[in-house]
Amino acid sequence: MPTEGPRARPVERLERPLDENAETRLHRELERTWYVPRGVVGWLSVVDHRTVGKRYIATAFGFFIFAGILAALMRIQLAVPDNHFLGPDLYNQIFTTHGTMMMFLFAVPVMEALGVYLVPLMVGARNIAFPRLNAYSYYLFLFGGLMLTTTMLVNSAPDAGWFSYVPLAGPDYTPGKRSDFWAQMITFTEVSALAVAVELVATIFKCRAPGMTLNRLPLFVWSMLVTSFMVIFSMPAVVTSSTFLLLDRLVGTHFYNPAEGGDALLWQHLFWFFGHPEVYIIFVPALGIISSIITTFTQRPVFGYTALAMSVVTTGFLGFAVWVHHMFATGLPQLGLSYFTAASIVISIPTGVQIFCWIASLWRGRPRYPAPMLFVLGFFAIFIVGGLSGVTLASIPFDLQVHDTYYVVAHFHYVLIGGAVFPLIGGIYYWFPKMTGRMTDDALGKLNFWVLFVGFNLTFFPMHILGFQGMPRRIYTYPSEMGWGTLNLLASGGAVLLVVGGVLFVYNVVRSYVAGEVAADNPWNADTLEWGTASPPPVYNFLHIPIVEGRNALWDRSVDAPVVTGIRSDCREVLITEVLDAAPSNKTEFPGPSIWPFLASVVTTAFFIGSIFTPWALPVSVIPIAVTLIGWFWPKSPEKDAPGARKSTELREARA
C-alpha cells in the first residue's frame, strides 16, 4: 500500500478498460445476471439492495412527514393556553403516534435503510447478504407502519405514550385494541430491524472487497456495524416486553399486574434496556454520516480515525449501561442509581472525543460549504447543546426536577434532530447524486438548511425554559395563569418554519429527481468506494470488485490498482472474505429475485394483526407461513449449474 500524505487527489472510475470488448461483454453478462425484474410481480420480487434501500428510505420519510404533521397539530394545540383545538383523547393519540412513528418507523428504519443502500457499495459488494430477507424486512416494516397510520386515521391509535407504561397500557386502563396495535407495531418493526441488522453484520464481516481490512473500514461502515450489533442485543428486550403486554391483554397473563404478583416496574426495565440503546441506534449511524461528509468536504482523511472508530464501539457498549437514568424518580436504591449516573456521564466522553476529532479535521482540512456540509456544521451547533443537557440529566437531583418536563423534550429533540436528522438530511443531499444520478439544487439546499436551523432553535430552545418553569410533558393543555403561553407560542411559531423547511426539502428532492442536473460519478471527489462506480450504480454495483489499498479507498488507490477476477458473471456469485483482514476465503452464490419474501411478509402480517384479536392467529397462520418459507428456500433448479455455464476459476489478481 502506498503511504501518502494526508491529502486527497482527484479520482476516476474504478472501471478502467482492460480490454474494451471484454469489458462490454462482462457488463452485458453482469447486467443479465443481476437483473432487476419488471412488471407488478417483478416489482414485488426485487431483492436488489439499492432498490429496496431506496424504497426503505422513501417509506421512512413518508412516515416522517406523517409524524411531522402530527407534531404540527400538537404545536397548534399548545400554542395558546386552555386551547380546545384537540381534546385529551385525540391529543394523547397524536403524541403517542408521533413518538412511536418517529422512533420506530422513521429514525431507526431510515438509518438502517441508508445502511442497506450504502454499506454493500462502500465495502465493494454486489448485493447485501441475505437479499431476500432484506426484501421481507422491508415489506414487514411497510405493513407495520401502514397499520399504525391506519389506526391514527380511524381514531383508534395507541394513546398510552410511545413508552406504553403499564398498568396504564394494560388491560384495565386501556380497554379496546389501542395498546395491542402499539404492541404489534413493535413486533413488525423489530422483526424487520433485526433482519436488517443481521444482513448488515454479515455483509460487513464477510462481503468486503479484498484489502478492506477492519482498520480500513470506512467510518460510516463502522457506525453501521455498531448500530447493527446494538439492534441485535437491544431489540429482543422490547419484543419480550411488548409480547408480555400483549399476553396480559389478550390471554390474561399477569406479567405486569401487581395485584397478582406481577411488577409494573418490570416493564420499565425491559423497555429502557432497549429504549436507551435505541437512541444510540439512531445517533451512531449519524456519526458515520458526519465523518463521511467531513472527510469529503475538507478533502483530507478524517483526523483520528482510530479514535473515532473506537469511540463508536465504546458508545455501543456504554449505551447498554445507562437505561436506569430514565427511572431516577421511581424510588430505586440510591447506590444503584449512582452507578447509572456515572455510566451516563461516562458515555459523554467518547462523544466528546469524536467532536474534538472532527474539529481537528475541520481545522486541518480545506473546508468547502455546500448544503451537505452546512447540515453537518449545524449538527455541531445543535447537538452539543443536547449533549450537554444530557450530561445535566445524568445528575439525579437535577433530573428529579426536570424529568418528564419540557426540558427533557428540548433535550432529546436537540439530540435526535440535531444529532441524527440534520446529519441525515445532509447525508441525503450528499448521496442523492449517487442514488439518483442527479444533483440537488445546492442554493435551495442551503436555504433549506437555514430555514430548518432557525426554525428548529425557535421551536425547541424555549422548551428548556418551559421545563424550568415546571411545564410537564404530555399535557394536552395548560392554564393561562401558569405563564407558559408566550414561550409556547414562540415554539409554535418556530414549528411553522420547520414545516416550511420540510416542504423545501421535499420540493428540492422531488424536483432534482425529475429535472436535476446530471451528476458525475464522483461529483464531490469523495474517498469511499461507492463513488468509484457510476451514478446511479449499475445493477451489479462494480464491474470488477476492487482491491482496497488504504483507508480512503479511492484516494489511496494506486494508478495500476488490481481488481478481483475469477468471479462468475453468469450467476450471482460473490466473493466471501475473512472478518479481520478481508482476505478472500471462498465464493458463494446469492439468491435472485423472488416473490416469496413478499408473500411471506403478507402472511406474517396477517398473523401479527390477527393476533391482536385472537390467540388462534398463531396456530392458524403457522401453515401459510410454512408454505411461503418452503417456497422461499426451495432449492434452485439444477440446470442453472448445468455444463456449459462458465466454471469458476481460481481467484487471482489481474494487474492492468
Next chain:
Amino acid sequence: MSGGARFAWQRAVWELASLEVASLVIAGCSGNQSMFNPQGPAARSISSLGWTLLAICGVVYLLVMVAFFWALARRRLPSDDAPETTRALTRNVTLASIVTVLVLVVLSVASVVAGRGLTSPSGPGALQVEVTAHQWWWDFQYTDVTPSDYVTSPNELHIPVGVPVVLKVRSRDVIHSFWVPNLHGKRDLIPGQITHTWMQADRPGVYRGQCAEFCGHQHAHMAFVVVAEPMDEFRQWIAHQRQPASEPATDEERHGRDVFLQSTCVTCHTVRGTDAGSHVGPELTHVGSRLTVAAGTLPNTRGHLSGWIANPQAIKPGSRMPPNSLAAADLQAVLTYVRSLR
C-alpha cells in the same frame, strides 16, 4: 388587643392573602412552579446544583464553539499537511479529552454532594402524610395519630413550615408522579409499591404541584396545592379537619343535604357526620374550605363549583365523575350545602 384577637385578625388577613395567592396559584403566577424558585431546603439545593450545572455546561459550549469557528475560519497554511501539525492536533485533542473528563468529575461530585442532602429528612419532628394518587386526583391522609383521628384532605396538602414532612406515597391505579417544584423533585407513585419521599417549606405560602407522569386522559388536570403555614395554624387546621361536617344552618342547606344524600353523589363521596361514606372519590367533609376544585383545576368559587357539579365532562373530559341531572333548584341547594361544608 388581646392575643386571641390579634391571632384572629392575623388569620383573617392570612386567609385573605392565601385566597389571593390561591387564585394566582391555581393557577399560578409565572415562576410559581419553577424549580429555580425554591421555597424549601431540598428544592434550594437542587436549584443551586442546577445553576452550577448550567453555568459549567454553558462555558463548555462556548469554548467548543470558539474552537469550532476558529477551525472553520482560520487561514490555511501549507504546513497543515505536515506530520508536526498532526502531532500538535493529537496533543490538543488529547488535552481536550482529559479536560472533558475532569469537568465531568467535577459535575459528578457536585451532583453527589447535592444528592446526599436529599435522601432523608433533616431535623427532628417529622410529620408523616400518606399520599395516594388516583386517576385524576390526589388524596392526602394524616396518619400520625390514632386511626379514629385520621384526616384526609384531597388535593390540598397542608404542612407546617420549617418541619420536614415525610410522604408515604402510593398509587391506586396507574403510575403517577408527585411533584411540587418549589419544594422538591419528583417521586413516582407506582401501583404495588410504597415508597417515601419528603419535603419542607421554609416560609408560609401556597405552592402548586402537578402530576408529572403521564397517567391517561386528564393527566393535564391532575394538580394540587400545598399550603404551608405556621405550626399553630396547621394544628388548628388539622383540629378543624377532624370535626365531622357542620350541620346545615339554613333551609336551603338542609334541602341541599337531602338532595345530596338521595342522589348519586353518595356512591363516591364521603361527608363525615352523614350517611355518605364512599371512598371512590374525594372526601367532601370540609370541601368548602378548600382553595380549588377538580384537583387544582378551578378556584373554589360558587360559579366554578356549579359548573363542575353540573357537568364535569365539560371541564375534565374523561374524568371519573359523571354529569349530573339535578333540577336547577336542587343543584343550587346542593351547591349551597357543599359550599357550607367548611
